[in-house]
Amino acid sequence: MSDMTVKDFAAKVGRDVPRLLAQMKEAGLKHTTEGDAVSEDDKRTLLTFLKKSHGGSDSDAGKNRITLTRKTRSRIKTGERGKTIEVQVRKKKTYVKRAEEEKPKAAEPVHSGPRQLVGDMAEAEAERKAREAREAEERAAASKAKAAEDAARKEAEAKAAAEPSLDTLPVSDDDAAPAEDMPPAPPKEGRTDRRTAPPKKAAAKKGRHEREDDREDNRGDREERRRGGGKKAKRAERRGGRRGASTQGSGKHGFQKPTQPIVREVSIPESISVAELADKMSIKANEVIKAMFTMGAAVTINQTIDQDTAAIVVEEMGHKPRLVKDDALETEVLDSISYEGEEITRSPVVTVMGHVDHGKTSLLDYIRKAKVATGEAGGITQHIGAYHVEDEHGGVTFLDTPGHAAFTAMRARGAKATDVVILVVAADDGVMPQTVEAVEHSKAAGVPMVVAVNKIDKPDADPDRVKNELSQHGVISEEWGGDTQFVHVSAKSGEGIEDLLESIQLVSEVLELKAVPSAPGKGVVVESRLDKGRGPVATVLVQNGTLRKGDIVLAGLHYGRVRALTNELGQQVSDVGPAMPVEIQGLDGTPDAGEEFMVVADEKKAREVANFRQGKYREVRLARQQKAKLENMFSQMGQGEVAKVNIVLKADVQGSLEAIKGALEELSTDEVQVAVVSSGVGGITGTDANLALASEAIVVGFNVRADASAREIIEREGLDLRYYSVIYHLIDEVKQAMSGMLAPEWKEEIVGVAEVRDVFRAPKIGAVAGCMVVEGTVYRSKRIRVLRDNVVIYEGELESLRRFKDDVQEVRNGIECGIGVKNYNDVQVGDKIEVFDQVKVERSL
Known part of the structure; x- marks a missing residue:
């Protein structure tokens, strides 16, 4: 056996590397890292040390044999009823090193002293030697079996050639040749030809010597099967021949069982079903359900689990989880865009805000030298307009936002897309509700503000009033020690316009506005509409980079290739730089105002991101609708x-x-x-x-x-x-x-009050109260209340109302009358009878 490293040796014996190094150090070996080489002498030294440490002796350490005891259990069915019998086979075998093997010795019991490491090392070595012996025996048996098969086939062919078969006999003497003159046809590969196969009768009539030879062959086959050869080796050899030359003659199958468990990297989204998780790990769903049940979670195969739970299950099953976010594609596309490059100073983006009819658009008209206000319906601006103007101070892009209360969201988006805010306040009107909203939007966006006090040419103009009212909302002028510039202007005469532009340029220089023209275009959607002749048209403000004709644009839920670029003057342009507004055509829909747009390189990726955003939008909208339905149902x-x-x-x-x-x-x-x-x-x-x-x-x-x-x-x-x-x-x-559509309200109105002065008893009517009308008029047809000490004790109707002996319909203030209360006879002197009416009041929002 060649030398191996400590890491390989640890993997072979099934031990941790730190523990094995500690044991080798105790045995006196000089191995300190997992890359050190381990020789056969080192292994024997370690084995000797371990045997001694567990009660063994030197003589035991010197023995080169190992005895293995194994138990195998199997079940067999016997009889027609299929009775099952469990069979247990115990085997004990002793392996001896080949260099010292002389004669087979009796099996000795394994010494009980060494622990699991000694047994594992010895068993691994013994298994290797036994495997090599079995392979050698199988190769020898396969070779012998193949030689015997070839000899038997040749003998059969020779006999078939010597003896005529039934198929070769002549049908008649006239049209058939002698059988010996007809050579036999060669047999087809893979099957035996009937003309060459020996007849069954001839095969049955064997001689005594042939039968003895067959019995001898059968005894040899049984001996070979006992030693691991025989028919099993022949079948293995035939399978190996079909699978290729690599396994031919070895008796092995082509499939190799994995020696280590397969560890997979499992991608886990934010939510996944149990069935999908099992499929990703290539195991049955029942295994996942069992694992989760042992972890204390009872789930079904179609149940959806969250990302964290799925990651724990994957780790428990021995695989590596990889968490994947749902917006991974969107993040990948956005992160792939680079905005690096040489920076230059760009023009400021200015938003004009203020109350209705304070002169915002008129002020911008004077700057642009165009009469935009004359074309607005109702004299007010109802769209966000984007305009770029050039003067001796440089270029400025203006965003004109509406001042009506309904456009709060539009003004808020305008504040977020801007660098400087011009707050227009009429000197003759002062601070109004939308003025306060504009201040709040500007502060929330963290945008510096310049106050333009307009209409100072009017006789009743009071600029100091504007300063006082704005100071109550935290806007302090520089004259009073604050940081906000106040410029007095007149949109009609043009007074103070130059001072206003200088203030804008001063604020923009302090901000040090920069942009990278060489980068892909990026900005915000100012407005969008559906044009009958041109399709979806979006007004966008380029904040960084350059937008060119033909670029792929991703804007909110929509995407498309830019077919045309139109500036605020209606002219077609090929590209647009930073801080410039432009109208684009080519999107597949109208994006919402305030959505960010960006230029991407791949149209396919842009479409995938847009589809993903649309799906998320539908899910959110559906959830909101469902929530609203539930809330409405309960309310x-x-x-x-x-x-x-x-x-x-x-x-x-x-x-x-x-x-x-x-x-x-x-x-x-x-x-x-x-x-x-x-x-x-x-x-x-x-x-x-x-x-x-x-x-x-x-x-x-x-x-x-x-x-x-x-x-x-x-x-x-x-x-x-x-x-x-x-x-x-x-x-x-x-x-x-x-x-x-509102239900009307009913309001009670007291129309008269009568005071009881005396009580009379009538045989048919009952108690009759003699009263004096002290307030208003008492009507017989209206409802009444009986009050005692200003506390209502009865509410009902009048049964009778008389003036002397005559029945009357009403009695006015200051006149005496007799009153009979219906279904009530406990009227006392001093009580008050209050007559009231219900009046229908129409409601309005």
Whole structure:
């Protein structure tokens, strides 16, 4: 046996390397690491030491023999009833080293002193020697069997050639030749030809010498089988010949049983079923269920388990877990994009915020030298506009956000996409609710602010009022020791515009805005819409890198190849650098405003990421809908049916659509709810009309119109179709419709009070109270309450109301009357009879 390392020796005897090194050190060997070589002398020294340490002697250590005792159990079935008998075979065999083997010696019992390591070493050595002996015997037996088979086949062929067979006999004397003149045909490989095979009768008539030879052969075969050869060796030899020359003549099969357990690396997602986990480990699901049951978790084959639990199970089964996140593909795609390169100074992105009608768009118009406000519906901005202007101070990109309360989310996205915020406040109006919201958005985004006090040319302008009111919200001017610049401007005359631009450039220089033009384009979606002629169109702001025509863009849930780039002037461009707005075409849908977009290299990967995001979005939306259904079910238990206003909403751009949906959903109350059953960007189609018909909804179009098919359905079915161009008009009308669906309130109104002065007894009526009307008017047809010491003791109706002997319908203040209370006779002097009425009050939101 050649030398081996300590690590190999430890693996062979089944011991840990540290423990084996410690034992070798105790035996006096100089092995310290697992790479040291172990010779045969080292092994004998270690074996001698271990035998001595367990009570053995030197003579025992010198013996080169090992005795193995083995037990084998098997079951056999006997008889027709299939009775099973268990058979146990005990074998004891002594192996002696070949160099010293002389004669077989009697089996001796194994010394009971050495522990498991000694036994393992000896057993391994004995098994190796026994295996070599068996292989040699099998090779010799196979060779002998093959030689005997060849000799028997040749003898049979010779006999067949000497004796005629039945097939070779002539049919007649005229047309048949003698049998000896016809040579036998060669036999086909793999089967015996009938013409060459010896006849059965001839085979039965063997001579005495032949029968003795057969008996001798049979005795030889039994002897060979006893020694491990015989027919088993022949069958093994034939199998080996079919499998190839590598195993021919060895008597072994081609399959080798693995000597060590197979350890697999199992990929585990965030959630996985028991069946899938078992399939990844290539084992039966029952094994996984048993393992989890022993760990204290009772599961079924189709049950889904979390990632941590699956990792514990995989480790318990002897495999290596590899945790995989669901967004691994998305993370891989995003991490593969490199934004490194030479940085340059870029233009600032400025967001204009403020209250409605404070002059935001008019101020931007003067800067851009364009009249944008004249084209806005209702005189207000309802979309986020992105514009780039160049002046002597450098380039500036402006984001114009709406000031109406419904566009809070749009203004918030504008603050997150910007570098500087210009807060426009009218000098004659002061700080308003949307002004405060703009301040909060700016602070939340951590963006520096420049306050533009507009309309200072008006007679009633008061800039100091603006400073005072903003200081209450934490915005302190530099004149008062703060860090916010206040610039007095006039969007009408242009006063202070240059000072405002200088302030913007000053703030941007302090921020040290940088970008890498050579990197792939990356930015934010400002707005998106569905154009009838061009398809989905998205307005994006490039924040870093360069966006080129033909790039693959991934924007939120959508992707596509950029077919065209259009700047704010409507001109086609080939590429767009940092801090520049542009309209792109080629996406497969309209991404939400505020979504990030990026340029990726592989269109296939972009499609996979977009599909993954859409799947996650559907799961989240479905979970929210289910949660809302459950919440509504529990909240409506024990209550009446809640009225609903169903709306099919279509808008021109995605930002307006989100703002309108948010505003309408906020109108819902416990009694009346607004349900937007469908919403989308683009014109009203026939599908929208059919959906409104099925859900009994109102069709609302914001800056869009219905096509011919939709108008036909709406006119034929009498659906309610309404167009709007100003958002607060839409909200007000929906609020009125909801108010009409509210249940009215009933309010009690006291119309008269009578004081009891005396009580009379009438034979047919009972107690009659003589009263004086002290307040209002007492009516016979209205309900009453009887009060004693200002405490209600009875509530009911009047049975009679008389003035002297006449029945009357009402008695006014200051007049005496007689009152009979229905079903109540315990009226006393001093009581008060209160007459009240219920008034219906219409409700509104």
